[in-house]
Amino acid sequence: MQHTHIDTNTSTRIAQAQKLASVLTTAGRTVALAGVVLPLFLIGILKFTAVEIEVLKPLISGTPWLAWLYPVFGEAGASYLLGVVEVIAAILLIASPWSARAAVVGGAIASAIFITTISIMLALPVWEVASGGFPWLDALGSFLIKDVAMLGVSLAVLAEGLTKLVNKERQQ
Numbered sequence: 148m149q150h151t152h153i154d155t156n157t158s159t160r161i162a163q164a165q166k167l168a169s170v171l172t173t174a175g176r177t178v179a180l181a182g183v184v185l186p187l188f189l190i191g192i193l194k195f196t197a198v199e200i201e202v203l204k205p206l207i208s209g210t211p212w213l214a215w216l217y218p219v220f221g222e223a224g225a226s227y228l229l230g231v232v233e234v235i236a237a238i239l240l241i242a243s244p245w246s247a248r249a250a251v252v253g254g255a256i257a258s259a260i261f262i263t264t265i266s267i268m269l270a271l272p273v274w275e276v277a278s279g280g281f282p283w284l285d286a287l288g289s290f291l292i293k294d295v296a297m298l299g300v301s302l303a304v305l306a307e308g309l310t311k312l313v314n315k316e317r318q319q
Contacts, residue, residue, distance in 0.1 A: 179300045180240060183257060188237035194230025202228075203229075206287075210270040213263070215288065236260060243304050247315065250308025257301035261294045 193199040200223055207213045207225060216225035239253025273288030274280040284292060 148217055180243070180304070182216075183297045183304075184237045184240050184292075186259065187233045187240070187260070191233030191235045191237060193229045194197055194226045194233065199225045199230075206267055206271070210267050212266065212270075220251060232256065240304060243308060247308045247311035250304050251312065252308075254301050254303075254305025258305055260300060261298035261301055264294045265298060 182290060187291040194203075203226055204222065207216055216228070219225075220228055225249075236253055236256040240247045243250035243253050268288060268291050271287060272288065273285055275285040275288075
């Protein structure tokens with residue numbers, strides 16, 4: 148009898164742990180998604196301000212693979228274009244839990260955004276010279292390094308969307 152009692156307690160603890168894990172997974176995914184959506188949206192709408200157009204100048208002009216944006220779109224146009232892309236990505240990511248296609252497109256766009264922003268770290272100085280350089284990040288490096296985590300979340304959303312689309316195809 149005592150053995151059955153222990154098994155019942157163990158089963159109850161396991162069920163409670165599984166329920167907690169499920170709640171935490173949902174909460175973690177929601178917070179992670181919000182951690183990508185909010186900066187994309189808020190920084191995206193900032194791209195339509197004169198202040199952000201100025202802030203972008205050294206980043207875009209100092210990065211050889213982005214510098215073409217200015218001759219093609221102009222300083223304001225390049226900023227507006229980036230803002231539109233960021234806001235669209237944010238909206239698609241918001242829809243991603245309900246739409247596999249939104250997850251794929253939003254995840255892909257957001258991944259491209261964050262790959263691009265992370266790549267700026269290869270072109271511009273991001274190490275705090277006064278503190279001894281690497282591994283001490285300066286203000287730009289501190290601003291850009293967060294994009295590594297946001298890239299990870301974006302790739303996870305993209306992968307989830309692709310998985311849902313593949314599973315849907317298999318069922319048909």
